[in-house]
Structure formats: C-alpha cells, structure tokens
Amino acid sequence: MTSPQNFPLELDEQLCFALYSTSLAMTKAYKPPLEKLGLTYPQYLTMLVLWESDDLTVKEMAARLSLDSATMTPLLKRLEAQGYVERVRGVEDERQVHIRLTEVGRALKQAAREIPPEIYCAAGSDADNLTQLRDSLVKLRASLNEYIAVDSLSQTRPSK
Template sequence: MNPPDFPLELDQQLCFVLYSTSLAMTKAYKPLLEKLGLTYPQYLAMLVLWESDDLTVKEMAARLSLDSATMTPLLKRLEAQGYVERVRGVEDERQVYIRLTEPGRALRQPARAIPNEIYCASGSDLDAMLRLRGDLARLRASLAQYLDQ
C-alpha cells in the first residue's frame, strides 16, 4: 500500500496540530496549576505518585517518558516544596526512591478539580474526548514501535 501524497503545508501536518494542541493544553493547565504551586511537569510527576507512591527515579522517568537527568531537577523542586522526599535504597544506594509526604498526599484533593476544568475548557463531549485519548495512545504506541525497529 502506497502512502498518500500529503501536501507540504504547515496546517496539513499532523505533527503541527499535535504540537500546537500540546502548547494550548499546557497553557490551559497553567492557571489551574499555579493555584497548587505546580508546573505542568511537576503535576505529571505528582499524578504518577498519587497512582503509585514510593517509586524509583528510573521508574518515574519511564512512566513519564523522560530521562532520569530531566527528572532530578523536577523532583528536587518538589522536594523543596515539601511534597516529596528522596530516599536512597537500602539494598542499592544508587537507587533513589521518591515518596509522597503528607502535604504531597493532601495536594491530591484540590487537584481533583483540574481534569473537569480541562474537560469543560475543551468544549467537547465525553465520548469524543475518550475516543481522542484512545486514538492518541494508539498513535504514541505505533510511533514507539516504529522507533524501536
């Protein structure tokens, strides 16, 4: 099967629609997260920890599709804010575990309103949002598989 002949115009590029949508999404989150004192990457890290506390930096980086070098300054800032603590592994001191503190756990409650705010800002219905999320997850998986070849 031959791929279609896509026009080489900015607005016709899937990559540009994804990129500009990602920028708009991050901007929509910004005022909501400022109320919690979090940046968007910090919010994503907290989401991971609220799902499963006491993870290694390596596990968190994999979950967020980031490298460990990117995670370290982000986690240091969360630690300085009192939301997490970094603890060296007992059996392997090279491993650093990230654990929520009480203030970090408590932050989950006010953060619960954020997904609804974003849903309302999207102007979309729930079925369309769920379909889009599924489509994007499949696209991400296909691209990851392509890159692993």
C-alpha cells in the same frame, strides 16, 4: 502505501504540527489551575504518577513519564523543596533514589481533583469524545514507539 506526492507539505496539513500546537495549547490551559496549586505542568504529571503509585525509583518515574532520569532530578528536587515528596536512597542499592509522597503531597491530590473537569470544559467537547481522542492518541503513541524501536534496531545491527 500512498504516494509521497499525495502528502501536502503545508504546515496546517501536518499531523505533527496539529499535535505539537495542541500540546502547547493544552499546557497553557493547565497553567492557571496549576498555579493555584503551586505546580508546573511537568510537576503535575509527576504528582499524578505518584498519586497512582507511591514510592517509585527515579528510573521508574522517568520511564512512566517518557523522560530521562537527568530531566527528573531537578524536577523532583523542586517538588521536595515544596514539601510534596521526599527522596530516599535505596537500602539495597544506594544508587537508586526512591520518591515518596509526604503527607502534604498526598493531601494535594484532593485539591487537584478540580483540574480535570476544568480542562474537559475548556476543551469544548463532551467526555466521550475526549476519551475517544485520548485512546486514539495512546494508540498513535504506541505505534510510533514501535516504529522507533524497530528503526533503532535496524540501525544498530552491523552490516554484513
């Protein structure tokens, strides 16, 4: 492992800041095309999940988006008010709420197809480079999640 002294403490040298500021810029880039659809960025991500796999529970959707269920509820209520989804109580377990696309929500997918090419163009790179970047970020996320899981396990074990 590299010595801590070899890691600079300047803001622009931090991986976390590069990811954070890029995430902010990405969200801002999505804003104009999403406004045409009447969606916010979190709503768009939620719709992407439903377009992949309709009729999910709130818990399943929250896990897929790395959010907690309490964050999902107001988001889903707004999508329901817009007519894109319906929330249905589970038959076998009424505590579960299933989210299903409406016809309007399914039809929105076609209009949303214009967004990824616009964002790729805004990124100023070719599709291969962006795909490689995405794959690297997915690996980074998996490594960080593994680290978090191991760290949280070590903190919850009782001392002997």
